[in-house]
Amino acid sequence: xxxxxxxxxxxxxxxxxxxxxxxxxxxxxxxxxxxxxxxxxxxxxxxxxxxxxxxxxxxxxxxxxxxxxxxxxxxxxxxxxxxxxxxxxxxxxxxxxxxxxxxxxxxxxxxxxxxxxxxxxxxxxxxxxxxxxxxxxxxxxxxxxxxxxxxxxxxxxxxxxxxxxxxxxxxxxxxxxxxxxxxxxxxxxxxxxxxxxxxxxxxxxxxxxxxxxxxxxxxxxxxxxxxxxxxxxxxxxxxxxxxxxxxxxxxxxxxxxxxxxxxxxxxxxxxxxxxxxxxxxxxxxxxxxxxxxxxxxxxxxxxxxxxxxxxxxxxxxxxxxxxxxxxxxxxxxxxxxxxxxxxxxxxxxxxxxxxxxxxxxxxxxxxxxxxxxxxxxxxxxxxxxxxxxxxxxxxxxxxxxxxxxxxxxxxxxxxxxxxxxxxxxxxxxxxxxxxxxxxxxxxxxxxxxxxxxxxxxxxxxxxxxxxxxxxxxxxxxxxxxxxxxxxxxxxxxxxxxxxxxxxxxxxxxxxxxxxxxxxxxxxxx
Numbered sequence: 001x002x003x004x005x006x007x008x009x010x011x012x013x014x015x016x017x018x019x020x021x022x023x024x025x026x027x028x029x030x031x032x033x034x035x036x037x038x039x040x041x042x043x044x045x046x047x048x049x050x051x052x053x054x055x056x057x058x059x060x061x062x063x064x065x066x067x068x069x070x071x072x073x074x075x076x077x078x079x080x081x082x083x084x085x086x087x088x089x090x091x092x093x094x095x096x097x098x099x100x101x102x103x104x105x106x107x108x109x110x111x112x113x114x115x116x117x118x119x120x121x122x123x124x125x126x127x128x129x130x131x132x133x134x135x136x137x138x139x140x141x142x143x144x145x146x147x148x149x150x151x152x153x154x155x156x157x158x159x160x161x162x163x164x165x166x167x168x169x170x171x172x173x174x175x176x177x178x179x180x181x182x183x184x185x186x187x188x189x190x191x192x193x194x195x196x197x198x199x200x201x202x203x204x205x206x207x208x209x210x211x212x213x214x215x216x217x218x219x220x221x222x223x224x225x226x227x228x229x230x231x232x233x234x235x236x237x238x239x240x241x242x243x244x245x246x247x248x249x250x251x252x253x254x255x256x257x258x259x260x261x262x263x264x265x266x267x268x269x270x271x272x273x274x275x276x277x278x279x280x281x282x283x284x285x286x287x288x289x290x291x292x293x294x295x296x297x298x299x300x301x302x303x304x305x306x307x308x309x310x311x312x313x314x315x316x317x318x319x320x321x322x323x324x325x326x327x328x329x330x331x332x333x334x335x336x337x338x339x340x341x342x343x344x345x346x347x348x349x350x351x352x353x354x355x356x357x358x359x360x361x362x363x364x365x366x367x368x369x370x371x372x373x374x375x376x377x378x379x380x381x382x383x384x385x386x387x388x389x390x391x392x393x394x395x396x397x398x399x400x401x402x403x404x405x406x407x408x409x410x411x412x413x414x415x416x417x418x419x420x421x422x423x424x425x426x427x428x429x430x431x432x433x434x435x436x437x438x439x440x441x442x443x444x445x446x447x448x449x450x451x452x453x454x455x456x457x458x459x460x461x462x463x464x465x466x467x468x469x470x471x472x473x474x475x476x477x478x479x480x481x482x483x484x485x486x487x488x489x490x491x492x493x494x495x496x497x498x499x500x501x502x503x504x505x506x507x508x509x510x511x512x513x514x515x516x517x518x519x520x521x522x523x524x525x
Contacts, residue, residue, distance in 0.1 A: 064522025087155030104349030137256030149234030221381030249377030350416025410500025426490025
């Protein structure tokens with residue numbers, strides 16, 4: 001119909017205006033323009049047809065997401081509302097983290113994702129660690145852009161520009177400082193105020209060293225980089241003019257990564273660990289040594305339906321996970337020196353999402369340490385990660401897990417965990433509790449509220465969060481285990497559809513961990 005609009009306009013205006021006066025001409029013209037615009041823009045005179053890319057595009061269930069920082073979660077929600085996939089939502093949130101949650105993720109970070117398209121009946125991991133250059137140095141190769149670019153390219157539905165634009169706008173025009181941002185800034189050691197290079201990230205508009213909650217921070221240099229990414233695509237970050245600018249900033253900050261190493265950085269796509277689980281669900285997780293692999297082993301040990309070990313029982317008396325069985329597996333899983341482990345750390349972040357078509361993605365990102373190297377590119381505004389192997393490095397503990405029913409093409413789980421060494425145990429424990437409480441209205445909420453535990457090795461004390469059942473204390477002490485309380489053990493984001501998505505979307509539940517200040521959305525938001 002649109003191609004006939006010019007002649008329709010002429011005919012209608014000629015008939016409607018006639019020889020009336022100027023004011024009538026003006027009023028009639030306004031009315032005609034409104035009607036003609038409606039006719040040209042859609043299938044009827046009074047409403048344009050909806051299409052992907054509009055915030056109001058989809059009706060009903062759109063999918064859901066849980067993230068460590070509220071603005072990132074809202075960006076992911078809007079992407080799902082626009083008709084985007086879970087991968088689109090996660091990619092947009094990851095870029096938003098660079099603006100709103102730089103302690104745990106950013107353009108200089110690395111990470112790992114596990115993704116599934118149920119229609120393809122397969123899951124795979126996308127691994128993009130921030131690797132050191134051959135000459136070492138304080139800055140590794142920035143990896144996040146390459147990683148999420150591949151994720152979104154393989155599993156996304158929206159155009160790349162729509163993925164980058166929200167983060168660019170937040171950096172350019174400012175975003176209200178969130179409680180999650182403040183929590184990380186206040187709790188990390190050494191204090192962020194002791195690092196002059198970080199001041200551009202924290203400076204308050206009122207002149208304070210750290211912006212207060214709700215105060216807007218702008219990052220024009222980072223906005224410029226995001227603008228170029230939006231216009232030219234993720235490859236520009238590694239091989240184009242932008243790559244040369246990023247490399248110049250790395251060198252200026254004391255890094256030894258070469259331009260060739262930046263040009264040739266590649267992402268690894270691998271087959272995940274598979275864990276048979278209840279109700280024909282198969283869990284998938286990356287083979288990160290102290291992350292996904294540990295989480296997989298803990299689930300297998302504790303759940304009696306796994307294919308490798310069937311000797312233990314998930315259910316104790318009442319509706320609770322057998323904490324004694326889980327605790328007995330912890331020390332065997334980690335076998336680490338507790339003095340070397342990062343605990344309750346803020347150098348990582350995660351996100352989990354399931355879309356209405358059953359697309360499933362969980363990712364975990366890390367800067368190595370909270371705020372990485374604490375070196376910011378002068379021209380690009382990029383906060384660079386810390387190199388691997390430094391004390392407190394969170395890379396080995398990255399944990400992401402998804403679950404599907406591959407026989408009937410349904411998505412069930414998406415789980416991401418962060419916070420240092422306890423992340424894998426927290427993820428496994430939350431998955432077990434979610435499955436156990438699947439008949440509850442919001443099983444993810446109750447699962448994430450359960451007090452957690454962690455043990456570095458069989459001889460070290462068992463660390464537990466406050467609120468654990470006294471009967472469990474007694475059972476563990478009878479085994480000769482020393483039990484100590486600790487405030488927080490890991491942070492988990494969870495998406496769960498008990499009967500599968502897209503089969504029964506009414507069973508979906510989404511939750512962020514209340515140990516932090518993230519946000520989650522799901523159902524008909």
